[in-house]
Amino acid sequence: MSKREDIMNATLDLIDEEGLQSVTFAKILKRAKVGSGTVFNYFHNKEDLVNEVYRDARMHMGQCLLLGYNSELSLYERFKCLQLNRLKFAITFPKEFRFIDSYSYSPYISTELRMLDDPSSSREVVMSLIIEGQKQGMIKEMDAQLCHSVIHGIITAIVKGYYVQKYPLSEQQVQQTLESSWKAILV
Amino acid sequence: MSKREDIMNATLDLIDEEGLQSVTFAKILKRAKVGSGTVFNYFHNKEDLVNEVYRDARMHMGQCLLLGYNSELSLYERFKCLQLNRLKFAITFPKEFRFIDSYSYSPYISTELRMLDDPSSSREVVMSLIIEGQKQGMIKEMDAQLCHSVIHGIITAIVKGYYVQKYPLSEQQVQQTLESSWKAILV
Amino acid sequence: MSKREDIMNATLDLIDEEGLQSVTFAKILKRAKVGSGTVFNYFHNKEDLVNEVYRDARMHMGQCLLLGYNSELSLYERFKCLQLNRLKFAITFPKEFRFIDSYSYSPYISTELRMLDDPSSSREVVMSLIIEGQKQGMIKEMDAQLCHSVIHGIITAIVKGYYVQKYPLSEQQVQQTLESSWKAILV
């Protein structure tokens, strides 16, 4: 693994463990096992490093959200695919998910990066799915953005509870969660 | 207003504006218009100050969440009351809400404080309401904590979208949100 | 003596001894006997500190250059006064003089400061004296700025030779220098 990756991994780990505010170069260097100068051969400064880590996490999530998405499937199946992908991503890559969730609106993250759209723009996919459902009369006639917030918010809250071990997430509970989020926006 | 309050208000303002990580004493002192030594007459150190601000915010939210709660009302009305109270609090006191939402799991906030239960323990009220609904066969038989996460998550996501002006929150949209969260947990 | 003065004196000393480029805060702090933070209560950064030292030196020199200047005196006597004042300043305050001479065109010194005119603008006094002499037919008809460079250059070169002990500057040699510079610009 390259030094650059070592540094980025160490940074993500530390952000997750101690919070962005308490991540120092000294800690990063020690964990990544590189000399202090090395970081600056790859990143212009600390903010740049953090932003690169953020960009990577966003790109990664963007890819995962659309895994196995098949526009031929029924509305409900597509909905479940997208919601499940998000849930799985959050569970499989908790550090990435938490970092994105916690710091997207931190002043440390540049505005342009925050606005970053996923590679294949999963956000757009979800939005158009909602609108399609509304046209079909299945999904409630409410602001599509609001709708999006509702279903996204459920997943986010669920995984956060899972992280702090308020409950496990068995197969059954995952299904219940998906159903809940589906029912929340039905007419 | 006392110096102590000046300091705490300035601190909350700055946390909301710039993020906890970039709040320095220098900025607090300037905004609160006090000398640097004064802070240490009221707070042991910076962590202590932040935790006091956090405690205040939590206490305040705890009070607001149960405003007008009447255990005589129907299950649905009680549910709406609690959800609406949370939504109103978030809209009326955005700085408090965001601070609590963003930093509850920051290492800066002491564990005991994070666990803090509201004065009249609104959390318990919500939980028992869920369990009561499940006994009556109205609310879906899923982990009560999970259920709680779902309805809480919807409110949180909605107000965050509102903060960044993805949509306004008209009376109608508020009602739609409450309905959504209710339907999300119905059998 | 105030800490601020301690710091400025230490800085001037070190610049003179080791050159601007090798002056570090560590050296300044040690010599001025102050803590590292103290400097930054008085100066915004290193460049600011150096510029303040430069400003002081320029102000000081400006005052010295016009000491005892009497516009009633004869042209030659006024000329000698000005030249002698510069020579004396250079001899009495070698650190200030060398600093000004060496670093006026260093990028470290801000442009505005470099352009700084002496309090009572000794430069203007010299220039008008030259022009007056030209009108009287005593001083050679050459560009007044060029004339000024000539007489200033002689003093500068002389004191630099004196600094490196190429020769002492006895009373007689001072007089010879003044005469030389006078003759250099006579018709």
Place this chain on the structure above:
Amino acid sequence: MSKREDIMNATLDLIDEEGLQSVTFAKILKRAKVGSGTVFNYFHNKEDLVNEVYRDARMHMGQCLLLGYNSELSLYERFKCLQLNRLKFAITFPKEFRFIDSYSYSPYISTELRMLDDPSSSREVVMSLIIEGQKQGMIKEMDAQLCHSVIHGIITAIVKGYYVQKYPLSEQQVQQTLESSWKAILV
């Protein structure tokens, strides 16, 4: 052109543009278009590189100062030749001249190098010319070194004014400058 020369030229350019203190290897490497290791094949370290550049400049100036010098000519003509050579060198090779003038007494330049005598020792030529003139009763009886400082100082001051465009140096003004410096040391 060899890499070695590329490096030395880049170094001189940068010293002139930004000052010795802010010249870094990174800048040199970029401008000279060589890898970082390459420098160390030619120069032991940074100080060594700078000293080599200085030596070259001094050697070059030494050669130029005696161009066309003819010991058969009259005292005044020889004087003018030497002074004019210095003036021309300064105008033709401003980077070399400024480097020598500014940093001869910098601690970066080794003492031995600073003392360096020109190949054909122009300094000695000027000095003996002065002494010869004094024996003939043409040049004022003052310390020969002082005398040397006077005429050298005039040229230095003139070209510095020219560099910052205080005035152009027309043929006439060059002649006036030479005359001035001659008159400055006449009896």
Place this chain on the structure above:
DNA sequence: AATGAATGAGACTTCATTCAT
């Protein structure tokens, strides 16, 4: 109680230099 000058640990960053390729 209120102040703010002084402090120093520790943060970020630069840069000359090395060394394996």
Place this chain on the structure above:
DNA sequence: CATGAATGAAGTCTCATTCAT
């Protein structure tokens, strides 16, 4: 010879905290 990734000593500067007034 030529390269440039890696290095770490040393630099500048920040900031929470102390303490005499």
